Structure formats: C-alpha cells, structure tokens
Amino acid sequence: MFKEAEIVGSRVYVDEFQRTLSLMARGYLKPEPLITHEMPLGNGEKAFKILDENPNEAVKILLKP
Secondary structure, eight states: OOOOOOOOOOSSOHHHHHHHHHHHHTTSOOOGGGEEEEEEGGGHHHHHHHHHHOTTTOSEEEEEO
C-alpha cells in the first residue's frame, strides 16, 4: 500500500494561508505569475537565502520533490 503525502507550508500570513489555498483551488487566484523561481526540494536552504537577499526579485519559490 502506498501513501501519498502533500506538504504545504508558509512562514508568514498563516491566518490568510487557508483562504488563499481555497481561492486557488476554486480557480479565483492563479499562482503561476507569482512563482519567480523553481528548484529541487533539497535546495530549501538556498531558496530561503534567495528570498532574504533578493526581496524585490524573488516573490515565490516553488520547491519540487
């Protein structure tokens, strides 16, 4: 038997996070224009460094397994 897991996280605006996910699921909000970087999940530390050092260039970083 296999178990599929999905990990979703946020480091700010925790209260708004659930509402945002709901809006995305219903198609009212498109996240693609906000994703400025994509990288492997193993580069999480690098992703946070990019966000901290480049707040005007890095909006959202998508970490892929």
